[in-house]
Amino acid sequence: MATIAVLGTLDTKGEEHGFVAQQIRARGHKVLIIDVGALEPPRLTPDITRDEVAREGGFNLGALTARRDRGEMIAAMSKAAPEVVARLAREKKIDGIISLGGGGGTAIGTAAMRALPIGFPKLMVSTLASGNTAQYVGVKDIVMFPSIVDVAGLNRISRQILAQASAAICGMVETRPTASADRPIIVASQFGNTTACVDHARRILEAAGYEVLVFHATGVGGRTMESLIESGMVAGVLDITTTEWADEVVGGVLGAGPTRLEAAARTGVPAIVAPGCLDMVNFHAPETVPTKFKDRNFYQHNPQVTLMRTTPEECRQIGRVIAEKLNLSKAPVTVFLPSHGISVISAPGQKFHDPAADKALFDAMIAHLRPEVEVVTMDSAINDLGFAEACAARLLENMRDWQAK
Numbered sequence: 001m002a003t004i005a006v007l008g009t010l011d012t013k014g015e016e017h018g019f020v021a022q023q024i025r026a027r028g029h030k031v032l033i034i035d036v037g038a039l040e041p042p043r044l045t046p047d048i049t050r051d052e053v054a055r056e057g058g059f060n061l062g063a064l065t066a067r068r069d070r071g072e073m074i075a076a077m078s079k080a081a082p083e084v085v086a087r088l089a090r091e092k093k094i095d096g097i098i099s100l101g102g103g104g105g106t107a108i109g110t111a112a113m114r115a116l117p118i119g120f121p122k123l124m125v126s127t128l129a130s131g132n133t134a135q136y137v138g139v140k141d142i143v144m145f146p147s148i149v150d151v152a153g154l155n156r157i158s159r160q161i162l163a164q165a166s167a168a169i170c171g172m173v174e175t176r177p178t179a180s181a182d183r184p185i186i187v188a189s190q191f192g193n194t195t196a197c198v199d200h201a202r203r204i205l206e207a208a209g210y211e212v213l214v215f216h217a218t219g220v221g222g223r224t225m226e227s228l229i230e231s232g233m234v235a236g237v238l239d240i241t242t243t244e245w246a247d248e249v250v251g252g253v254l255g256a257g258p259t260r261l262e263a264a265a266r267t268g269v270p271a272i273v274a275p276g277c278l279d280m281v282n283f284h285a286p287e288t289v290p291t292k293f294k295d296r297n298f299y300q301h302n303p304q305v306t307l308m309r310t311t312p313e314e315c316r317q318i319g320r321v322i323a324e325k326l327n328l329s330k331a332p333v334t335v336f337l338p339s340h341g342i343s344v345i346s347a348p349g350q351k352f353h354d355p356a357a358d359k360a361l362f363d364a365m366i367a368h369l370r371p372e373v374e375v376v377t378m379d380s381a382i383n384d385l386g387f388a389e390a391c392a393a394r395l396l397e398n399m400r401d402w403q404a405k
Contacts, residue, residue, distance in 0.1 A: 129145055
């Protein structure tokens, strides 16, 4: 029997959350009802009141209610609810969470869910589930369940949707994957242009007893990888494909934000870092490329993806930023630089081959790195098997050295 948190604005959605609670209990699970409403009295008796949520969030509910500012209430509860559910999960008092809402309820419910670890069952029934949900999901595994009709009373449609959503969260808490012998986790970053390198290194690391999780370096992939590193579940990082920094610095569409590369550095996780695909900035179809770049060197990856070659000056900026991030490292980190190409299309004879730009990138990284950060320059392309083998071998060494301390 699991305990599922049913979190919502019980002043406006009490009946609907009560229905979900009833459905969950009928399936043999316990319910912990959390009220994050504020403006009117709750229509369902909670187990954790709005006053308790407010106190844990550090704000005065009475003052907030007196002002009757709905936007202010949503903002306050969006900060307080994550504190409450994260604590409940740490204390193992809840095994899953479900919430229902429109715009405000979705903002509060998903804010709470984003505070929970990956793998913790989370389901949001929302009127916004069919649109762009990136701001609500973030980098977490939140299931967005379309409400079809508004969450405004019970009717023949909403009963069916809410019953199915209730069954879904029950199924999620009842499902536990088969353990993989508790192998320690290594995370790796990959693009199509670095697949050969990462695949070969992954096989070596798996043979050494590690489970390797590969993330596509598309912005959300990098953010998700960083989030997993921060969770404390990761033993080592094979960050071959740091291409998201090219988009972040130059203005492409696949940036991963200003904290990319910080998680391993700040949390003390051994790492290997390479400049994979920093020769390219990503845009969508050709007509989406900003006009200021019209005279640049482009490669049409497919009809929806246009790649732009980074210039020496841009590479110098990227190299400096990456070095600054790696200088934060507490655990061993080694930088590998492949002198014969940092992607498939930057190798000699290819469209993005530009030795001057690559040299600017490498020189900037070396110039700004702390002396303690090891740099290995190899006379190879990034996808050469020897390069992959060297990266894998050094990551294993870095992890052993760190564990020995």
